[in-house]
Ligand SMILES: Nc1ncnc2c1ncn2[C@@H]1O[C@H](COP(=O)(O)OP(=O)(O)O)[C@@H](O)[C@H]1O
């Protein structure tokens with residue numbers, strides 16, 4: 034199987050001098066769910082924005098290939114038309130437009146017959162959107178906004194769906210709903226690149242994972258491998274650690290293996 | 292009382308000119324957050340172009356349409372050849388505004404050079420002296436035409452922006468540019484179109500204004516400033532605001548000129564605006580974009 | 585660029601010995617100009633000096649404090665006519681000029697008030713409205729503008745056996761020099777830094793303790809004081825005033841001078857003033873092309889050299905100083 038997206042040692046800078054990504058490489062295969070985990074400021078959002086072409090003249094170095102074609106430093110419109118859809122952290126909704134108008138914009142540039150089916154699909158995923166279709170996007174709750182932005186992304190028939198922290202600021206139950214929808218989307222055959230801080234949830238639906246810290250990939254493996262890795266367990270899943278000291282506290286910080 | 296209605300009627304006619312100018316400015320500001328100081332000069336250029344075409348014995352309507360296209364082309368060329376490169380070099384907002392001042396100066400010089408500074412009278416299909424009576428109120432054919440064109444344009448713009456896919460894309464682009472880009476909407480094209488459309492509206496206003504004023508390179512300066520004031524009055528990023536602002540300005544100016552003093556007509560208009568702004572700093576219908584520190 | 589090691593050094597007007605030589609040579613060249621240059625050059629330079637004052641004021645407002653004003657022609661008119669009336673009352677010129685500055689500064693305060701609430705485009709329109717209003721008041725009121733034929737002002741009578749043009753030249757030179765020194769003082773004092781803080785981020789400036797109300801108003805007042813003095817000098821120089829000298833185009837000219845010279849730079853203001861006076865002189869047989877030259881220069885400056893003529897000069901200087909290293 035060839036990689037759908039292939040990133041080779043890219044560097045992204047802000048203001049020509051602040052390094053946010055430093056020689057990062059990763060590969061994403063078709064029809065799988067990939068997740069990138071990492072603490073705040075690791076550069077996860079920067080990674081997605083770089084792929085989407087939203088950072089002007091970035092990546093500074095390195096290449097990004099999508100289905101064998103180079104896409105680095107293309108305009109975001111062009112990247113989007115190739116089938117890479119980016120759902121940003123702030124959800125990127127048109128807040129003053131209605132739900133239906135937001136969805137219609139998702140179909141921009143599509144004229145095929147499948148639009149109707151796609152609407153069926155998303156309304157079945159998120160029935161609430163049908164009820165709210167005349168409402169302004171601004172007036173939706175956080176969870177509904179997340180659903181709207183995912184639905185809008187699906188209407189673009191993405192070949193690669195990139196989501197930035199979809200569970201951010203959502204109640205656990207709502208977050209679970211969002212993740213259920215994500216696994217349905219994945220089963221329908223969409224490749225997903227998922228950026229998360231909530232490692233437990235992300236690893237549950239992911240096939241493969243990367244751990245990212247200060248602009249680099251420090252660990253990669255299948256979801257199962259990562260879940261079994263001691264460091265990941267301690268730092269990201271909040272497991273282990275209790276048994277380290279017989280007195281209930283630790284004298285020194287455990288050295289990470291990366 | 293008759294006087295009052297007379298002033299309101301003539302105010303509505305000038306007001307629709309202001310509204311057309313203001314609509315253009317609001318379109319540009321909404322989409323690119325730029326105060327378009329060259330708007331008046333583009334309008335003048337378009338009107339001079341129409342004048343030249345009429346001099347070549349072209350018929351009125353084709354000449355007018357070509358003039359609007361001409362204005363739109365100037366604006367779009369400026370957008371693509373100056374603004375886009377400047378934005379790529381991280382020009383500040385003030386810098387982009389100043390760029391439009393630069394364009395305005397260039398156009399003004401070129402118009403004076405090619406068109407001459409002598410005031411000329413502008414032939415027009417509607418007459419200024421043919422008069423209709425509504426009760427005691429007198430209204431000229433040209434005023435009716437101006438008001439009618441204003442209404443038609445507003446209707447057209449409403450349909451375009453609210454009812455078409457293109458309008459939807461325009462609204463989306465002006466609200467959230469990066470999101471529109473990731474939707475694959477050709478945002479550059481949409482923005483250029485907004486500039487072009489704004490210029491076309493301005494030229495339309497200029498064409499209906501030229502027969503009452505004499506045509507010279509500076510004939511749009513005052514209407515432009517008024518249109519500007521009207522746009523601000525209505526709230527710079529609101530299209531309905533621009534229309535309302537234009538009409539209010541036209542009527543109040545006409546009333547002030549009639550009842551207070553004709554000499555201070557302009558001053559009075561600005562006074563109203565300053566007062567409105569002190570109460571509502573973002574204009575009547577405007578919502579300023581939220582600023583984060 | 586250069587390392588500043590002590591506060592004293594920071595406060596120094598000129599830091600490098602060589603710069604001292606250059607500036608000295610420049611000032612000397614200007615001082616001797618009437619003796620070697622033809623008369624009309626001396627005349628044009630006098631006008632440049634007059635403009636220097638107003639452009640510096642405008643730059644303090646736009647470049648340093650970041651507040652747009654298109655009402656500068658209004659302040660100019662107020663200053664000029666105040667000076668005119670004072671001089672007609674037989675009041676000597678120093679007090680007349682001071683009065684011109686103060687009157688304009690007072691109106692600057694008034695116009696500054698909206699700036700406390702309004703920003704960017706909204707402020708621009710208010711100042712613009714002010715300019716239009718002042719113009720109309722002067723056009724429509726013969727009492728203020730000195731009648732239909734304009735206002736005749738007693739010109740300076742030359743002393744020390746100098747010709748009138750030479751005397752005027754030195755007079756305006758000294759005043760421009762004085763205001764330039766004051767500008768340098770303002771920008772390197774707390775006041776100047778408060779202005780810059782307001783420009784860069786007014787909310788943050790307020791948070792760190794800059795009194796926003798006071799300094800915004802002060803900036804308007806100081807800037808219009810300068811502009812008012814320019815108006816007075818202009819009247820004194822020409823000996824004649826009429827409202828049509830102070831249209832919107834005049835405001836634009838001052839604005840253009842600031843932009844082309846370079847925002848937030850005193851040297852830039854001087855270069856900008858020279859630019860807007862010299863271009864019409866050079867293009868005197870193509871009057872229509874003057875705005876085109878202004879416009880094209882603005883486009884070039886803003887796209888390629890956002891710091892204006894001064895920025896270009898600065899880079900050239902750096903290049904030669906470091907030559908042959910880059
Ligand atoms: N607009 C920006 N300007 C400058 N630095 C930025 C900007 N956005 C992010 N950064 C820096 O880049 C690094 C990565 O940020 P980000 O990609 O947002 O991290 P994450 O999404 O993983 O929390 C951080 O150190 C941050 O400070």
Ligand SMILES: [Mg+2]
Pocket residue numbers: 077078079122
């Ligand atoms: Mg992030």
